[in-house]
Amino acid sequence: MAWTGMRIAPTLGDPAPNLVDAERLRTSFSWAHARAELGTPPGDRLNIAWEAVDRQVQEGRGDVIALRWLGKNDERQEFSYAELARLSNRFANVLEGFGIERADRVCVLAGRIPELYLTALGCWKAGAVFCPLFSAFGPEPVRVRLNNSQARLLVTTRLLYERKIRALRSQLPHLEQVLLTDGDGGDEPGVQSFHSLLAAAADHRPLPTTGPGDAALLHFTSGTTGASKGAIHAHEAVVAHRLTGCWALDLRPGDIYWCTADPGWVTGVSYGIIAPLTNAVTLVVDEAEFDARRWYATLAQERVSVWYTAPTAIRMLMKAGPTPLHGHDLSTLRFMASVGEPLNPEAVLWGQETLGQPFHDTWWQTETGAIMIANYRSLEVRPGSMGRPLPGIEAAIVRRRPTGGVERLANGKEGELALRIPWPSLFRGYLDDEERYRSCFADDWYLSGDLATQDDDGYFWFVGRADDVIKTAGHLIGPFEVENVLMEHPAVAEAGMIGKPDEFAGNIIKAFVALKPGYAASDALRKELIGFARTRLGPAVAPRELEFMADLPKTRSGKIMRRLLRARELGQPLDDLSTLMEKPSES
Numbered sequence: 255m256a257w258t259g260m261r262i263a264p265t266l267g268d269p270a271p272n273l274v275d276a277e278r279l280r281t282s283f284s285w286a287h288a289r290a291e292l293g294t295p296p297g298d299r300l301n302i303a304w305e306a307v308d309r310q311v312q313e314g315r316g317d318v319i320a321l322r323w324l325g326k327n328d329e330r331q332e333f334s335y336a337e338l339a340r341l342s343n344r345f346a347n348v349l350e351g352f353g354i355e356r357a358d359r360v361c362v363l364a365g366r367i368p369e370l371y372l373t374a375l376g377c378w379k380a381g382a383v384f385c386p387l388f389s390a391f392g393p394e395p396v397r398v399r400l401n402n403s404q405a406r407l408l409v410t411t412r413l414l415y416e417r418k419i420r421a422l423r424s425q426l427p428h429l430e431q432v433l434l435t436d437g438d439g440g441d442e443p444g445v446q447s448f449h450s451l452l453a454a455a456a457d458h459r460p461l462p463t464t465g466p467g468d469a470a471l472l473h474f475t476s477g478t479t480g481a482s483k484g485a486i487h488a489h490e491a492v493v494a495h496r497l498t499g500c501w502a503l504d505l506r507p508g509d510i511y512w513c514t515a516d517p518g519w520v521t522g523v524s525y526g527i528i529a530p531l532t533n534a535v536t537l538v539v540d541e542a543e544f545d546a547r548r549w550y551a552t553l554a555q556e557r558v559s560v561w562y563t564a565p566t567a568i569r570m571l572m573k574a575g576p577t578p579l580h581g582h583d584l585s586t587l588r589f590m591a592s593v594g595e596p597l598n599p600e601a602v603l604w605g606q607e608t609l610g611q612p613f614h615d616t617w618w619q620t621e622t623g624a625i626m627i628a629n630y631r632s633l634e635v636r637p638g639s640m641g642r643p644l645p646g647i648e649a650a651i652v653r654r655r656p657t658g659g660v661e662r663l664a665n666g667k668e669g670e671l672a673l674r675i676p677w678p679s680l681f682r683g684y685l686d687d688e689e690r691y692r693s694c695f696a697d698d699w700y701l702s703g704d705l706a707t708q709d710d711d712g713y714f715w716f717v718g719r720a721d722d723v724i725k726t727a728g729h730l731i732g733p734f735e736v737e738n739v740l741m742e743h744p745a746v747a748e749a750g751m752i753g754k755p756d757e758f759a760g761n762i763i764k765a766f767v768a769l770k771p772g773y774a775a776s777d778a779l780r781k782e783l784i785g786f787a788r789t790r791l792g793p794a795v796a797p798r799e800l801e802f803m804a805d806l807p808k809t810r811s812g813k814i815m816r817r818l819l820r821a822r823e824l825g826q827p828l829d830d831l832s833t834l835m836e837k838p839s840e841s
């Protein structure tokens with residue numbers, strides 16, 4: 255059912271797509287109207303957690319299962335909307351007991367466990383800022399993010415605490431409290447049990463008092479230069495999460511929805527917590543890692559109706575062949591979508607042939623907060639295209655003018671993908687980096703850093719990144735973090751990182767290293783350097799391949815020219831290399 259200026263009320267059995275007439279909505283829709291549908295009384299307040307759980311309780315869905323958790327050892331745990339409302343109240347009360355105040359950051363370092371979801375909701379109710387840290391990060395990315403976020407409180411597991419935090423505690427001056435989800439703190443000061451505190455807390459709280467512009471989320475993401483950047487989102491983002499979940503993922507109350515993304519990254523929060531709960535679905539969370547057999551079994555046994563996943567996973571399923579699918583009835587699956595990396599046409603068609611429907615590609619970024627461009631259900635899928643902008647979103651292909659401002663390019667021309675500001679989930683800043691934030695905008699456009707084209711029918715086609723960040727298995731990795739760690743090894747004089755195209759992961763991280771005098775390249779040293787990086791960075795961020803070079807190519811000002819390393823890796827002729835050297839990002 256279309257948006258009519260009143261709250262959307264799609265029903266499960268309706269054969270029509272939620273976004274039935276995008277063209278009409280493009281002209282009549284306004285974010286202000288959509289915002290007016292949400293809010294806690296009095297109407298100028300807005301809170302993500304209240305919209306996600308308490309509103310559902312208020313509207314009579316308290317007994318509906320909100321979260322169905324599947325443990326990696328086949329445990330199951332279910333939470334109704336009413337239980338999530340009550341437990342998140344409790345956790346907000348726990349936070350208040352520690353003196354956590356509005357805008358204070360609370361980090362979580364954990365896999366997909368129920369406590370992560372309670373922490374997120376409790377943070378929002380308390381007015382704190384939820385900041386997830388990917389559990390497969392090694393101690394170095396964790397240290398940098400904990401320090402930059404200035405988090406006062408961390409929720410984590412005993413194992414992760416012991417492996418990644420305890421030894422760093424003296425280097426984390428802001429971190430006052432650690433709550434362990436599976437144990438008590440023993441005698442260690444500043445470490446307590448999450449569950450003991452939760453059990454002792456009160457069920458009730460007054461209505462949240464946050465306003466739409468109050469900070470709610472901090473997501474660390476990567477750029478070409480410098481350490482990772484903390485993108486800040488406000489409570490108002492929930493307006494976009496809810497509507498884009500309804501339009502691009504076709505979510506309806508009663509759906510059983512599985513988002514395979516980890517909440518350590520933006521998709522796992524925007525579409526792994528907020529969009530599904532605000533659309534009153536049952537959210538399936540699987541703690542286990544990818545396994546083709548398990549995934550098909552989950553889709554069938556949980557009767558998943560909407561599935562949001564990623565190209566790397568789809569390519570792994572394609573690789574696994576038809577055998578793991580045998581005997582599984584996927585007839586409840588109504589809609590499948592993908593995000594995070596280019597979705598190759600073969601993967602879209604494989605969905606059609608093997609699962610009876612195409613994967614619907616969607617495009618967005620940490621900074622945009624929510625899906626901007628999508629192959630929504632009422633749009634004809636063009637395999638290889640990211641789709642068209644959602645209502646309320648205007649996208650264009652532009653070129654930055656050297657004198658400032660941007661120029662729109664004609665259809666078919668390659669340029670930077672830009673979005674006209676504002677929309678509710680647009681990030682509100684990079685933590686402590688106003689200049690960098692400002693550099694993302696020109697005229698009234700947000701510049702994405704992605705290169706793309708637009709065709710005559712308004713579909714957008716991804717070309718690549720304009721900078722040096724890398725998507726590997728859907729994870730966005732910046733070169734600085736990897737190169738910096740390699741440079742800490744006594745043998746390394748220079749290090750450069752690139753993405754090497756890979757059939758499954760999209761790219762793998764490959765490092766090039768020049769050694770200091772007195773060190774000789776050898777297989778043993780290569781293994782040592784990869785191991786050194788893995789221990790510090792964690793397996794998701796560390797290079798998988800490493801090659802020695804006498805010298806790395808550099809600009810006159812001494813910056814490593816990653817584009818030349820990439821061209822060398824791809825065997826591009828030297829003629830092309832000279833033009834690559836002119837690219838502004840290398841100067």
Ligand code: 6R9
Pocket residue numbers: 475519520521592593594595596597615616617618619620621640702703704716718719725728729730
């Ligand atoms: C949500 C998320 C953002 C970058 C983005 C682009 C790449 C995302 C894509 C896609 C091709 C798609 N990306 N969706 N590339 N087709 N459908 O992934 O956020 O981690 O910030 O990454 O991912 O390069 O700029 P984030």
